[in-house]
Structure formats: C-alpha cells, structure tokens
Amino acid sequence: MGFSGFFGGSVYPQNDNLNVIVAYGTWMPIHRETGKQVFNKWHGVLEFNEAGKITSINEFWDASGIQVQLDTPQSDEPAWYKPASE
DSSP: OOOOOEEEESOOTTOOOTTEEEEEEEEOOBOTTTOOBOOEEEEEEEEEOTTSOEEEEEEEEOHHHHHHHHTSOOOSSOTTOOOOOO
16 A cells, blocks of 8 residues: 545645645656656645736655665555554
8 A cells, every 4th residue: 555645725834825825745656667666755835826827836856765765675665654553
C-alpha cells in the first residue's frame, strides 16, 4: 500500500488573501528505466486575480530525494511514511 493524498484550500500560513491557495500532496510515479516506484512530497502556492485567473504558481519539491530513492533498495513504503497506530 502507498500513501497518497492531495489537499487544496486557503490555509497558507498567515494568509488573509482569499485569492491565494495552497495545494500539496505526494507524487508516486514509477521510474521508467527501473520500474521502481518513488515517493515525492510536493507543495504548490497558486495566486488568482479578481477575475479568477491564475496569476502565479510556485511549486516546491525535493528533486534530489528521487535520486536517493533510486539509489536505495526498493521498499513498500517511503522511509518518512509512518502508518497511524491501531
């Protein structure tokens, strides 16, 4: 099982501007050459004008984290994933 999810909402820290939203989640692509699944957290900040059109997008992710995962043995879950206690 993999961890997956996306959230979008106006919860950007100290955000009083309703035209700014944040979306974040986990990318879980399959590397074409190795067939290995990698996990990468992603964070995006989108800003809209009064007409509802996107005026800017800023995206953040750890590109080097993908290479680290490709250089290590395959596991079922990423190292940072901790399932909830039962």
